[in-house]
Amino acid sequence: MEVLHEGLGELVGWHDPDENREFVLHNKSRALKDKTMTASEAVARFVKNGDFIASGGFGHIRVSMNIIYEIIRQHKHNLTMAGKTAVHDLDLLVGNGCVDKVEVAYSFGHEVRGLSPAGRRMVESGKCKVIGETSNAGYQWRFLAGMMGLPFIPSRNLLGTDTGKYSSCKVVTDPFSGKPINLIPAAYPDVAFIHVHRCDIYGNCQIDGIMVEDFELARCARKLIITTEEIIDNEIIRREPWRTNIPFYVVDAVIEQPYGSHPCEMHGKYFFDEEHMAEWLSLSKTDEGVRQYSDKYIFGVKDFDEYLEACGGLKKIAFLQKREAMRVPLVTPWRK
Amino acid sequence: MANNQTARYNMREFLAYTGSNLLEDGKSVFVGTGLPMIAGMLAQKTHAPNLLIIFEAGGVGPILPELPISVGQALTCYRGIAATSMHDVMSSCQAGFIDYGFLGGAQVDKYGNINTTCIGDHDLPKARLPGSGGANDIASFAHKTIIIVGGQSKRTFVNKVDFLTTPGYLSGPGAREKAGLPSKTGPYRVITQLAVYGFDEKTSGMKLISLHPGVTIEEVRDNSSFDILIPNKYAVSLEPTDRDLEILRKDIDPTGMLIGK
Numbered sequence: 323m324e325v326l327h328e329g330l331g332e333l334v335g336w337h338d339p340d341e342n343r344e345f346v347l348h349n350k351s352r353a354l355k356d357k358t359m360t361a362s363e364a365v366a367r368f369v370k371n372g373d374f375i376a377s378g379g380f381g382h383i384r385v386s387m388n389i390i391y392e393i394i395r396q397h398k399h400n401l402t403m404a405g406k407t408a409v410h411d412l413d414l415l416v417g418n419g420c421v422d423k424v425e426v427a428y429s430f431g432h433e434v435r436g437l438s439p440a441g442r443r444m445v446e447s448g449k450c451k452v453i454g455e456t457s458n459a460g461y462q463w464r465f466l467a468g469m470m471g472l473p474f475i476p477s478r479n480l481l482g483t484d485t486g487k488y489s490s491c492k493v494v495t496d497p498f499s500g501k502p503i504n505l506i507p508a509a510y511p512d513v514a515f516i517h518v519h520r521c522d523i524y525g526n527c528q529i530d531g532i533m534v535e536d537f538e539l540a541r542c543a544r545k546l547i548i549t550t551e552e553i554i555d556n557e558i559i560r561r562e563p564w565r566t567n568i569p570f571y572v573v574d575a576v577i578e579q580p581y582g583s584h585p586c587e588m589h590g591k592y593f594f595d596e597e598h599m600a601e602w603l604s605l606s607k608t609d610e611g612v613r614q615y616s617d618k619y620i621f622g623v624k625d626f627d628e629y630l631e632a633c634g635g636l637k638k639i640a641f642l643q644k645r646e647a648m649r650v651p652l653v654t655p656w657r658k
Numbered sequence: 659m660a661n662n663q664t665a666r667y668n669m670r671e672f673l674a675y676t677g678s679n680l681l682e683d684g685k686s687v688f689v690g691t692g693l694p695m696i697a698g699m700l701a702q703k704t705h706a707p708n709l710l711i712i713f714e715a716g717g718v719g720p721i722l723p724e725l726p727i728s729v730g731q732a733l734t735c736y737r738g739i740a741a742t743s744m745h746d747v748m749s750s751c752q753a754g755f756i757d758y759g760f761l762g763g764a765q766v767d768k769y770g771n772i773n774t775t776c777i778g779d780h781d782l783p784k785a786r787l788p789g790s791g792g793a794n795d796i797a798s799f800a801h802k803t804i805i806i807v808g809g810q811s812k813r814t815f816v817n818k819v820d821f822l823t824t825p826g827y828l829s830g831p832g833a834r835e836k837a838g839l840p841s842k843t844g845p846y847r848v849i850t851q852l853a854v855y856g857f858d859e860k861t862s863g864m865k866l867i868s869l870h871p872g873v874t875i876e877e878v879r880d881n882s883s884f885d886i887l888i889p890n891k892y893a894v895s896l897e898p899t900d901r902d903l904e905i906l907r908k909d910i911d912p913t914g915m916l917i918g919k
């Protein structure tokens with residue numbers, strides 16, 4: 323096949339499919355084992371400096387925030403992150419100097435809340451490098467190729483644009499139609515973390531609502547940390563196996579953390595904490611503000627439960643639950 | 659809109675209303691964050707109750723009760739027909755199930771190419787913007803793409819976008835097909851505070867479709883770095899009714915987070 327264009331983006335997280343099969347053979351256990359541990363243990367064991375990491379959910383939706391805070395608490399660094407609509411998670415990690423390279427589909431913004439002061443400052447000053455561009459479907463399909471055990475997947479997006487030019491894709495002539503077609507390289511993140519509604523001690527997970535990219539991400543990540551609102555009995559999983567979105571054999575760690583997506587949303591359970599988001603968006607305008615935030619909410623607390631207390635505890639949680647059920651009106655304190 | 663216009667509505671309300679008018683009942687629309695969501699909601703609450711709204715994170719066919727902050731939150735499948743995944747909705751989009759793609763843009767050129775990635779050099783930008791998100795995909799795959807640019811000016815209507823994030827007609831007629839993009843796709847309308855534009859069939863360049871009430875051709879020209887084709891015949895954009903405005907203010911965006919107060 324003739325290569326028509328070759329993207330300038332750095333190819334991160336790609337492995338030869340046979341090499342990855344070897345990795346799976348020796349590292350992903352098919353034995354039913356109790357994988358429960360603390361966030362601190364999971365991050366110490368599975369997140370290495372220099373890793374290529376990916377966070378589940380979407381933007382501010384169903385994000386494994388307790389792992390994000392733990393990565394910062396353990397001062398992990400030189401991480402490369404999948405900016406697959408990575409927003410608040412990425413912003414905190416970039417602002418705190420943990421992530422210094424990003425492959426961007428959508429990053430450095432908070433949707434209607436505005437642009438991200440911390441992420442933008444780090445990129446515009448050269449402290450954080452954008453190593454490649456892609457689109458949301460472009461990233462999604464990197465994970466799809468990975469979970470299928472393929473080197474790439476063909477697609478018809480990114481063609482003709484600078485997004486494609488700065489991606490790690492290649493354009494070839496499709497041998498069937500004779501038209502140019504984009505080839506998206508597989509991605510196998512070194513470690514991914516996904517927050518779910520419930521799972522058993524082995525890592526069989528149920529997610530309510532949209533899956534976003536987590537079906538594929540869970541299956542292509544080399545190491546997968548699951549955080550869950552609650553741990554349920556394996557019998558409940560087996561009673562309704564069609565509800566299992568992520569099976570245990572792709573999971574490496576299970577951490578039970580109620581409200582573990584805060585300040586992000588958890589479909590059907592609790593809303594975004596807009597007051598907390600406003601505080602971050604305001605503080606993160608300066609490096610000093612980022613330090614203040616992290617001292618208060620990350621280094622000043624010993625774990626996520628203490629963090630939740632600092633954010634307003636049960637009273638705040640009750641409000642966010644009512645807001646998710648639309649029983650109280652929306653507040654938008656980040657508006658100027 | 660000119661400042662001497664009636665103060666019955668503000669510019670953002672007008673943009674949302676104008677966007678909603680382009681959407682038809684019984685069709686599908688893939689909406690991006692911000693004003694496109696409001697336009698889709700208003701259409702659903704007025705002339706297009708069976709508008710199939712699709713969100714990139716997997717929300718399909720919701721009946722939206724309030725304005726989502728994010729294109730991924732639970733509301734995006736509220737009373738919907740499916741809560742699926744990005745792979746599902748993006749594949750459907752690539753396979754041709756999406757009639758309208760609806761996007762916002764920071765910078766646009768005469769071919770409807772959009773920049774939402776950076777201002778200045780890519781590797782050390784003057785301003786870093788969020789990037790494509792789902793925009794490149796939507797504009798590659800939807801049969802017709804609608805773009806809202808809130809502030810048309812020489813800085814936003816540019817001769818050359820700093821970074822071509824999302825494809826319009828690329829370098830002109832036939833360029834999309836030559837690049838391998840799905841055939842017969844591309845930008846359909848651009849909505850700004852001054853006018854609604856379409857694209858000339860022969861040159862693929864932007865052309866005037868309708869001027870907003872009180873706006874002059876000179877204002878349209880003065881607020882663009884490129885020449886906009888002005889046909890002999892063009893319309894005046896419709897204005898929202900009091901009922902439309904009430905729905906926008908009371909039902910859709912009561913906090914005014916997107917349409918302002």
